[in-house]
Amino acid sequence: MGTLHTLVPLSLTEIGKISTGETILFAIVALVTIGCGIGLLTAKRAVSAAVNMIVIMICLAVLYIANEAPFLGITQVVVYTGAVMTLVLFVVMLVGVGGDEPVSGAGSALSRGIIVLFGLGLAVLLGSVVIRSAFPSARGLESGDTAAPANLAVALFGEHVVAMELTGLLLIVAATGALTLTHRQRIRAKVTQSSLVASKMKAYASKGTHPGQKPMSGVYASTNSAAAPALSAQGEALDASVPRVLRARGLELSLHEVSPEYAAAQRDGRIRSREDADVSRSGMPAMPGAPAPAVVQPVAGRAAELAQSATDEPSGEPVHKEEEK
Amino acid sequence: MSLPVTAYVILAGVLFALGALTVLLRRNALIELMGVELMLNAVNLVLVVFSRLYGDLTGQVFAFFVMVVAAAEVVVGLSIVVSIFRSRRSTSVDDVSLLKH
Numbered sequence: 001m002g003t004l005h006t007l008v009p010l011s012l013t014e015i016g017k018i019s020t021g022e023t024i025l026f027a028i029v030a031l032v033t034i035g036c037g038i039g040l041l042t043a044k045r046a047v048s049a050a051v052n053m054i055v056i057m058i059c060l061a062v063l064y065i066a067n068e069a070p071f072l073g074i075t076q077v078v079v080y081t082g083a084v085m086t087l088v089l090f091v092v093m094l095v096g097v098g099g100d101e102p103v104s105g106a107g108s109a110l111s112r113g114i115i116v117l118f119g120l121g122l123a124v125l126l127g128s129v130v131i132r133s134a135f136p137s138a139r140g141l142e143s144g145d146t147a148a149p150a151n152l153a154v155a156l157f158g159e160h161v162v163a164m165e166l167t168g169l170l171l172i173v174a175a176t177g178a179l180t181l182t183h184r185q186r187i188r189a190k191v192t193q194s195s196l197v198a199s200k201m202k203a204y205a206s207k208g209t210h211p212g213q214k215p216m217s218g219v220y221a222s223t224n225s226a227a228a229p230a231l232s233a234q235g236e237a238l239d240a241s242v243p244r245v246l247r248a249r250g251l252e253l254s255l256h257e258v259s260p261e262y263a264a265a266q267r268d269g270r271i272r273s274r275e276d277a278d279v280s281r282s283g284m285p286a287m288p289g290a291p292a293p294a295v296v297q298p299v300a301g302r303a304a305e306l307a308q309s310a311t312d313e314p315s316g317e318p319v320h321k322e323e324e325k
Numbered sequence: 326m327s328l329p330v331t332a333y334v335i336l337a338g339v340l341f342a343l344g345a346l347t348v349l350l351r352r353n354a355l356i357e358l359m360g361v362e363l364m365l366n367a368v369n370l371v372l373v374v375f376s377r378l379y380g381d382l383t384g385q386v387f388a389f390f391v392m393v394v395a396a397a398e399v400v401v402g403l404s405i406v407v408s409i410f411r412s413r414r415s416t417s418v419d420d421v422s423l424l425k426h
Contacts (some may be wrong), residue, residue: 023328030336037343037363046355046416053359056340060366067333069373069385076369079392084362084399091403092355095410112350119346126338130331138330139380147385155382156389167393174397181404184411 022066029066033059046092050085057081071149215241220258227251228258235271333374341367354406354416358399365395 018026036052036059043049057080064073156164189195203209215238218230229252230241242252256263265271340363347360369388376384410416 017329018332026328026332026336030332033336034339034343037340040356040359040363041343041347041350043356046353049353049356049359053362056363057366060370063333063336063370064373067373067377069376069388072373072385072388075389075392079396080362080366084396087399087403088355088359091407094407095355095416115346115349119342119349122345123339123342126341127335130334130338135331135378138378147382151382152385152389155386159383160386160390163390167390170397171393174400178400178404181401181408 025062025066029059029062033063046095047089050088050092053088054081054085057085069147071147071152217241217243218258223253223258225253227253229253229255235266330374330378334371337367337370337374340364340370352417352419354409354418355403357418358402358406361402362395362399365391365398 033056036055039052040049040056043052057076061073061076061081064070064076200209200211204211215230217226218228218237218241220228226243227246228242229237229239232238237255239247239252246252254263255266262271344360344363344367347363348357351357351360369391372384372388372391376382376388406416409421413420
């Protein structure tokens, strides 16, 4: 603090000095603010720069409140951190976070040095002007009462009403400009549901692409991840069941990663396909094989009788028989 | 242990210089916009401190106007960044050199 005293000679009267508590607050907040300012200058990514900026805004709001401007401090938090920095973060996400970028990508070391010298010179110049200037004895706003919203409103809509109207005009122009700048004309026709169906059917007719839904990803005892492929009726892994994004990033799982036992069985030829599987057959016409299972109905006697006659005649046609009776 | 009110003004000067350096040194348009924001905020701090120094509310009223102008500036600036990014796939200000012969 002593060094600060020597750096900042007391150019004000005794009334213009701030209290000890406020000095401590100022020292802490000023350190955080300048640290975050350097962080903003040297941040590798736009996101960290935006986070540094948010901390600076909040610190400045604290300083406003300490400087008898409570309404302005709250507005600072609401407008800057609440709206402006959120908007900036939205655009950072829209544009893409991107990789690291150098603090100064272009320009020679000489020009960079000149720029840094300029910045330091600006700070030194401003500081020395403030130190060398003679300020009148500070008055201060009377106990924060005059900075109340009612008094601010009187000043805003009384003396500065024209500036207020112009501000409204500026906001309208800015909103219109933002809409115009981001407006995009449609290059292709809008994709509707019916046009999507038509294009799918056209692809089916010309290239044989399956028009329906793709199969869902597989569910296994070890995992139900969307990266696990489903199995076809032949027991093979279906590539189309894994989402396209996962396939493009190379994150899909192969069958032996999901189920090593199944993959080994498939390799040994122990997985039987649908054709040679031993399944019971219905016995319906054009479906040769074992007879249909008998349905036993204890209540209805006639149904049991029918079932009996059906088992007597294995390749019979129960429907026709019933009609004959 | 007490400081004069002008210590706030010196802090604002340092913040303004940091914002100016950010605008001059960085090549990312978004970070440059944040540097402009930092400069506007430093000026706001000066306005508030002088409002306290002179016991006059006009400084705070003008800080409000600066806030509104900054908000409008951010909206237009960000929409320019977005529309440039759409056509050039880059937010670097050095890449915007279509008019260069």
